[in-house]
Amino acid sequence: MNVIPLSTPDLLLAAVLVLALATVTAHLQLRLGKPIIIAAVRTAIQLLLVGLVLRALFSHAQWYWVALMSIIMLLVASREVAVRQERGPGRRWAFGASATTMFISSFALTGFALSVVIGVDPWYAPRYAIPLLGMLLGNTMTGVTLAMSDMTQCAWQQRLVIEQRLLLGANRNEAIEDIRRQSARTGMIPTINAMAAAGIVSLPGMMTGQLLAGSSPYDAVRYQILIMFLIAASTGFAVLMVQWLVARQLFDERERLRLDRLTLRG
Known part of the structure; x- marks a missing residue:
């Protein structure tokens, strides 16, 4: 069984859900919109960087x-x-x-x-x-x-x-x-x-x-x-x-x- 690869548009579809959540919390004045967005951006950047590091580690x-x-x-x-x-x-x-x-x-x-x-x-x-x-x-x-x-x-x-x-x-x-x-x-x-x-x-x-x-x-x-x-x-x-x-x-x-x-x- 081969792993089905995910494209960038696929990930963006999932990101829309997080953006929708941040919008709802901002509308309700829960002060969670900004932390949610920051956490989502950090998650994406950190995991992408880790992926590059792990690829290098696995090869060396x-x-x-x-x-x-x-x-x-x-x-x-x-x-x-x-x-x-x-x-x-x-x-x-x-x-x-x-x-x-x-x-x-x-x-x-x-x-x-x-x-x-x-x-x-x-x-x-x-x-x-x-x-x-x-x-x-x-x-x-x-x-x-x-x-x-x-x-x-x-x-x-x-x-x-x-x-x-x-x-x-x-x-x-x-x-x-x-x-x-x-x-x-x-x-x-x-x-x-x-x-x-x-x-x-x-x-x-x-x-x-x-x-x-x-x-x-x-x-x-x-x-x-x-x-x-x-x-x-x-x-x-x-x-x-x-x-x-x-x-x-x-x-x-x-x-x-x-x-x-x-x-x-x-």
Whole structure:
């Protein structure tokens, strides 16, 4: 089965739908028209550029080019986490914390999947490494963003409760136990929902892509199961790590609540 190529007019027809949505939101004064248009333009430009880069990577499969691409992906994902924090401990700190947690979780699990589970040779083969890392980073980025934002927001909103618990003798872990539980749930809910709905409500992206490319449904399903499990593990471990880092930032060495370290962004 050959893939049916899409022409530029085909893509423009789909773009008309996005333009119609932006027009409706502008008419309703929802202030979403401009962000929708900007996001659509960014999507098209970024994916076209990535397509050119991947074509070059696939034809020159050297580990250092794969490493460079992976680092760029990590830096961009970390920046997205940092700029999405409404009340956080500074963009530099958020950038460093998210980069650390996503590197440990996503990169480690990608290497494990490539070298142990899939067994591709060489293990850094860009046709496997880049898409796999991209899926893990994208979902892990969402989980880290939600968990970090929820934890800092809840700490600010419940600051009086936390301080009362500290006065009553609770340590910092006990004082924010319910907040950590809530933020972990917030960070993991998108992944859990995606796993619960996979195959029944929706066909996940990688499986759909393989089916469109002509792969057998059996192989596509197996790869999608692997991806879903890796995404769940990567997101979960990253959320737990970023929670630990945020908790350390919220308190000093004497276990005093330090909300002055949080910055409100307009």
